[in-house]
Amino acid sequence: MRIDIITVLPEILESPFSHSIIKRAQEKGLAEIHIHNLRDFSEDKHRRVDDYSFGKGAGMVMAIQPVEKAIESLKAERNYDEIIFTTPDGDVFNQKEANNLSMMKNIIILCGHYKGIDQRIRDFYITKEISVGDYVLTGGELAAAIITDAVVRLIPGVLSDETSALTDSFQDNLLSPPVYTRPAEYKGMKVPEILLSGNDKLVDDWKQEQAIERTKKLRPDLYKKYLED
Numbered sequence: 762m763r764i765d766i767i768t769v770l771p772e773i774l775e776s777p778f779s780h781s782i783i784k785r786a787q788e789k790g791l792a793e794i795h796i797h798n799l800r801d802f803s804e805d806k807h808r809r810v811d812d813y814s815f816g817k818g819a820g821m822v823m824a825i826q827p828v829e830k831a832i833e834s835l836k837a838e839r840n841y842d843e844i845i846f847t848t849p850d851g852d853v854f855n856q857k858e859a860n861n862l863s864m865m866k867n868i869i870i871l872c873g874h875y876k877g878i879d880q881r882i883r884d885f886y887i888t889k890e891i892s893v894g895d896y897v898l899t900g901g902e903l904a905a906a907i908i909t910d911a912v913v914r915l916i917p918g919v920l921s922d923e924t925s926a927l928t929d930s931f932q933d934n935l936l937s938p939p940v941y942t943r944p945a946e947y948k949g950m951k952v953p954e955i956l957l958s959g960n961d962k963l964v965d966d967w968k969q970e971q972a973i974e975r976t977k978k979l980r981p982d983l984y985k986k987y988l989e990d
C-alpha cells in the first residue's frame with residue numbers, strides 16, 4: 762500500500778513513521794509513505810499556499826493552485842483509491858474505516874491547515890473527509906499520522922503475530938480484556954487465578970466475558986453496537 766501525505770509542515774511527520782512497527786512495515790515493502798511539502802507546488806514567488814478568505818471572516822484559507830498541482834502531479838503517476846482531507850468537520854475515524862482503508866492500494870491524505878481550504882478543492886478532488894475526534898487540532902498533520910498508523914498496522918504481514926490485530930479493542934466493537942504479566946503476585950496484588958490455570962478454553966471464555974463486561978461499563982455506546990452486529 763502507498764500513502765502520499767501532502768502537508769505544509771512536513772517536519773511534523775518526520776518522526777511518527779520512523780520507528781517500530783510502521784518503520785518495519787516500510788522496510789519490508791508492505792507500506793510506502795511519502796511526505797510532500799505543499800509549498801513545493803506553489804507558483805507564488807514567496808511559495809505561499811494560503812490567502813485571505815472572501816467575504817467576512819478572519820483566518821487564512823488554503824488556496825486552490827498549490828493543492829491542485831500537488832494532487833495532479835501524484836495522479837499523473839498512478840490511480841488513487843481515495844483522496845482524504847483531514848478536518849474536524851469530517852466523518853469521525855474509527856476501526857471500521859481503518860480496516861476499509863487498509864485494503865486500498867494508493868491513497869492521498871491532504872492535511873488541512875489555517876481556517877480551512879478553498880471549498881472547490883473539497884468539491885472536485887476530495888473523496889473522503891476524516892476527523893480524528895470532536896476537538897480541534899492546530900493542523901491536520903497529527904490526524905494524518907493517526908490515520909496512517911491505524912491503517913498500516915492492519916496491512917497483512919505488518920504485525921508479526923497475525924492474530925493480534927484480530928483481538929484488538931474495537932475489532933468486534935468490544936474493548937480488550939485486561940492483561941497481566943509476571944509476577945503472579947506483586948505486593949499482595951494477584952493475577953486472576955484462571956489465567957494461571959493452563960486451561961485454554963476457560964481462559965478464552967474469561968477473556969470474552971471480561972471484554973463484554975468492560976465494554977458494557979466503560980463504553981455503553983459500543984456495547985449497543987456489539988449487540989446489534
Ligand code: ADE
Nearest residue numbers: 847848892893897898904
Ligand atoms: N484538523 C484540526 N482538527 C482536526 C481533527 N479533529 N481531525 C482531523 N483534522 C483536524
